[in-house]
Amino acid sequence: MQLDLFVADDLLVQTVSGLTTEAFSHGNVCPQGERLALEMRYAALLEETDVFNRKLVSYQGNKGELVHGWIRYKEGFSAQLVATLIQQFGILPGDTILEPFAGSATTLLAAKSLGIDAVGIEILPVCHLAWQAKSHVFNYDIAELRRLQSLLVATEPGSTAGQFPHITITEGAFSTETEHDLMFYTAWCENLTVSALTKTLCRLVLASILEEISYTRKDGQYLRWDHRSSKVQTRNQIRISQGKTPIKEVDKGALPSVKTALMDALDIVIADIAKLQQVTFRESHQELIKGNTLRVLPTLASDQFAGVITSPPYCNRYDYTRTYALEIAYLGAGQEIHDLRQGLLSCTVENRPKLDALALYYASLGQSDRFTKILQTVQRNPVFIEINQALRARWDRQEINNRGVLGMVEQYFTELTFVFAELLRVCRRGAYVAFVNDNVRYGGEIIPVDLFTTNLAEDLGFEPVRVHVLPQRKGNSSQQMEKFGREALRKSITVWRKP
Numbered sequence: 001m002q003l004d005l006f007v008a009d010d011l012l013v014q015t016v017s018g019l020t021t022e023a024f025s026h027g028n029v030c031p032q033g034e035r036l037a038l039e040m041r042y043a044a045l046l047e048e049t050d051v052f053n054r055k056l057v058s059y060q061g062n063k064g065e066l067v068h069g070w071i072r073y074k075e076g077f078s079a080q081l082v083a084t085l086i087q088q089f090g091i092l093p094g095d096t097i098l099e100p101f102a103g104s105a106t107t108l109l110a111a112k113s114l115g116i117d118a119v120g121i122e123i124l125p126v127c128h129l130a131w132q133a134k135s136h137v138f139n140y141d142i143a144e145l146r147r148l149q150s151l152l153v154a155t156e157p158g159s160t161a162g163q164f165p166h167i168t169i170t171e172g173a174f175s176t177e178t179e180h181d182l183m184f185y186t187a188w189c190e191n192l193t194v195s196a197l198t199k200t201l202c203r204l205v206l207a208s209i210l211e212e213i214s215y216t217r218k219d220g221q222y223l224r225w226d227h228r229s230s231k232v233q234t235r236n237q238i239r240i241s242q243g244k245t246p247i248k249e250v251d252k253g254a255l256p257s258v259k260t261a262l263m264d265a266l267d268i269v270i271a272d273i274a275k276l277q278q279v280t281f282r283e284s285h286q287e288l289i290k291g292n293t294l295r296v297l298p299t300l301a302s303d304q305f306a307g308v309i310t311s312p313p314y315c316n317r318y319d320y321t322r323t324y325a326l327e328i329a330y331l332g333a334g335q336e337i338h339d340l341r342q343g344l345l346s347c348t349v350e351n352r353p354k355l356d357a358l359a360l361y362y363a364s365l366g367q368s369d370r371f372t373k374i375l376q377t378v379q380r381n382p383v384f385i386e387i388n389q390a391l392r393a394r395w396d397r398q399e400i401n402n403r404g405v406l407g408m409v410e411q412y413f414t415e416l417t418f419v420f421a422e423l424l425r426v427c428r429r430g431a432y433v434a435f436v437n438d439n440v441r442y443g444g445e446i447i448p449v450d451l452f453t454t455n456l457a458e459d460l461g462f463e464p465v466r467v468h469v470l471p472q473r474k475g476n477s478s479q480q481m482e483k484f485g486r487e488a489l490r491k492s493i494t495v496w497r498k499p
């Protein structure tokens with residue numbers, strides 16, 4: 001079947017063979033019939049396209065884009081990707097799109113630049129601040145910002161009583177001098193006689209330099225630590241005293257001073273604002289709802305959105321509350337970090353089941369029957385059953401190193417089914433939904449996230465339209481490679497339509 005829905009003159013879209021996976025269970029250890037059948041069923045939807053390359057589908061695609069880079073959000077996709085999808089979906093000014101996992105607000109900003117209304121939902125405080133600062137790009141007083149810049153040049157760090165609100169996992173992230181200077185400039189910004197808007201921007205700029213000035217580096221699942229940090233030094237002293245070799249950690253090289261990092265970041269932000277304030281954009285309205293998408297979505301009115309463009313957390317154990325721990329603590333939300341972690345769509349081995357709480361929540365909305373129906377959709381799905389059984393078998397064979405993977409996978413797809421069901425309800429007829437996601441592999445079992453989610457969406461009532469497969473496949477974790485060999489995994493954009 002060849003759909004020509006998205007074939008525009010300027011788009012190179014081609015169907016390429018070899019996109020399907022032929023074996024899902026390494027060594028043929030577990031039943032894989034359901035996954036193979038799924039692959040056959042949706043094979044015609046798979047399309048490799050040069051339009052969506054890996055760069056476009058990652059944060060790197062925002063290089064050179066104004067505003068998007070104000071905070072380094074490596075899990076984001078590019079504004080160009082959003083703009084391309086908006087064009088393909090025929091979404092126009094006056095329409096509203098939804099981004100249920102808003103992150104650094106790429107979709108909201110891209111919509112803003114095209115005069116399209118948008119609603120985002122996001123759980124992390126650092127993303128809330130990013131949106132507060134970015135969304136006002138047209139409202140800043142450039143003269144005030146330039147005064148701030150000059151003041152900063154003339155201000156050297158002095159004494160401060162401010163303390164970084166550390167939590168256990170952030171302890172030792174900065175040298176004593178850096179931490180002191182950071183808190184000095186934090187208080188300095190708060191005490192400036194400038195508008196509330198400029199203060200918000202300052203707060204974002206300060207939050208945006210935390211990684212750069214620290215002994216940490218964001219690395220997917222965790223924060224990696226520089227060998228100079230007290231955490232690493234203490235750990236290695238203990239190892240040496242036990243006769244063990246010290247762990248070799250990251251070397252971030254020379255770190256900038258707080259003032260330098262702050263001035264550099266402020267330069268970029270002010271330059272972006274000055275450029276953008278020269279441009280006139282069509283009036284439109286975007287809003288970010290703070291909270292858990294599983295709880296917010298059921299409260300939104302039905303049949304309103306013309307499209308959804310999103311990427312949820314991937315089913316890859318990456319823990320946003322760990323990688324963004326510095327920012328979360330700095331913004332004063334450190335005490336909430338455990339709740340934030342548990343609120344995430346289950347994507348870490350630490351996520352506990354949310355189903356009981358979700359059942360109560362749907363009951364409180366008078367929607368217990370709907371809850372049961374959605375739950376049955378996923379629990380009765382044969383692919384879901386096959387995947388869960390395969391992972392249990394692999395655990396029994398000691399081929400999965402953390403039992404939490406089993407719960408994570410089961411909960412991930414269960415929770416996503418609730419998201420999909422709500423998206424179907426809140427979208428208007430004819431709306432397109434695009435999800436960026438990665439296929440994953442645990443214990444030698446491939447989980448075809450793209451086709452399985454498409455299958456769940458179809459069971460709920462969406463019409464599968466296309467699965468754009470990125471030209472460069474994703475590798476595997478080194479552990480998986482060692483044990484089960486290399487298996488290229490698809491990274492895809494799944495597109496569905498509400499009939």
Ligand SMILES: C[S@@+](CC[C@H](N)C(=O)[O-])C[C@H]1O[C@@H](n2cnc3c(N)ncnc32)[C@H](O)[C@@H]1O
Nearest residue numbers: 076077101103104106122123292293313344345
């Ligand atoms: C892959 S990122 C999205 C990135 C976004 N597309 C961008 O360009 O910045 C997934 C986001 O979902 C958020 N998230 C995870 N679970 C959530 C939940 N239950 N409710 C709301 N947001 C959630 C994470 O904090 C993260 O920012």
